[in-house]
Amino acid sequence: MTRAGWDRLRGPEPWTRRMLLGDLAIAAVPALLGLGIEELDNGSGWRMAASAAAVVLLTLLRRRLPAATLVVGSAVTVFLPGSFLVTTVLGWSAGRRIVGVGRAGAAFTLAFVAAVGLSVWHEWEQMQPLLMVVFSTLMFLATTVTPGLASRYWSQRRTLLSALQERNGQLMRERAMVAGQARLRERQRIAQDMHDSLGHQLALISVHTGALEVDPKLTERQREAVGVLRQASVAAMHELREVVGILRDGVEAPVPVEEPAQPAGRGVAGIAGVVEAARGAGTDVRLSVSGRPRPLVAACDHAAYRIVQEALTNAYKHAPGAPITLELRYEDDSLVVEIANGPAAGPGAGEVVSGGQGLTGLRERARLVGGMVHAGATEGGGFRVAGVLPYGAEPAGAAAVADDFGQQAQARGLRGAPPMDWSVVDRELAVPRRGPVGGLALGCGIAFAAVVLLVIVLGAGMLLVVGSLGDSMLDREGYDAVRVGESEQAVRDRLPSGENFLTAGADRKGPPRPEGSDCLALMAQEQPDSLGSDLIYRFCFKDGTLVDKQAYEVKQ
Incomplete structure (x- = not known):
């Protein structure tokens, strides 16, 4: 208890x-x-x-x-x-x-x-x-x-x-959930379209090139070229499966055990495989590596692979037969990837299918990891693509949309670019949160x-007290001038107008008052030396006549 x-x-x-x-x-x-x-x-x-x-x-x-x-x-x-x-x-x-x-x-x-x-x-x-x-x-x-x-x-x-x-x-968490669900639905739709369209076409290419590879009428050189095409189509199918898995579930799709071929490495380690595939197709590609190799973060590693892949693809399409030089330079703070090709050795193979967005995509990919890509023609009529990628970088595109209330989302585990900081509001209101x-x-x-x-x-x-003192104080001469027996009206005309709170009740603290009388108590101007008492002048009236007057001290 x-x-x-x-x-x-x-x-x-x-x-x-x-x-x-x-x-x-x-x-x-x-x-x-x-x-x-x-x-x-x-x-x-x-x-x-x-x-x-x-x-x-x-x-x-x-x-x-x-x-x-x-x-x-x-x-x-x-x-x-x-x-x-x-x-x-x-x-x-x-x-x-x-x-x-x-x-x-x-x-x-x-x-x-x-x-x-x-x-x-x-x-x-x-x-x-x-x-x-x-x-x-x-x-x-x-x-x-x-x-x-x-x-x-x-x-x-x-x-x-x-x-x-x-x-x-x-609200921000709910909006993030709604946006995530919308993105997931869209990614699933894209993954389904890619699987149904590109997967079918790549499967046809793989089947036909596999059948063509065993055709006895082909020469050994042609059979090797068809084999390269078949391997490329199989690798493309594996990469498509990975992309579809990431779009659908956010994870890479597993490779079936019965398929011996493995997905191509999509990093700096896979660049050598891309070069070998190009050489197998008859393209003169020379690879050189300088500096001390250093590991890159996953995003930069993948960006380097895509820069090489896109640059080689452009060289195949726009300068067939031209020699290509590929150089990887590990510098102090970044990896430099440079791909250059000479002028075309002969006329092209007709119309070239191109979306015109490859280099634009490379520039954006490099920008998101804190790097840059430069592409342009060389003096000899060739073309050059160079990318600079940092060894370690946070994604530069991490800035998300600002929330509706202008509050920083990072404080709650979300990313945002707020137009207003609530801490500024708190400082302005002078009210801290904790x-x-x-x-x-x-x-x-x-x-x-x-x-x-x-x-x-x-x-x-105090002003009220000081103002009322003049109407409640009387000097000794005025007290002595008043005589008992004078008329009440004559006495009141010569005395101050009335009491204040300093003299309230003082008329009852002195000597006994005449029975039936009405008394007026006033403060004396000449007060005693002791601080604990006041000198009071009292005048008592009865039947219109002053019947008594007294001077006495009262305790405060």
């Missing part, structure tokens, strides 16, 4: 040692300032101790019981002026932690009634009730309501930002504003 009670008082937030020390540090400030207030008010030792204990206790319980501590703190400050400043801390905590506008409004209203009502009741004999209500209301607004409203606004804005960011992340530093800074700002408002209220009160 003790542990359950302790857990209930501790509340939903973990009460760590760091939090306990922080609360004690927060309580120390109003407690020390409260001791000074008690000293100015001539408070006793037990009242100072009670004020400090109330401040510490209310500060520690404010997390679990924000509404109760707010009401109790507002009531306690009436009887313990030294605990007055804790209402700012309680108002800030209540505005942040009370759930629901109705409950928060009820808590602050009850605290206001307790503060103002008890103040009027406690000081009923000392001050004018209406003036006390106005002064207590201004003080409550400055020290309790203002921090509470600021805290509630800050908490709701932080919650709203967190909810918007979470909703944004959810950490107590921003809340402390905002709290200090609100506390400073509350102190400024409190100073203004006190200044206005």
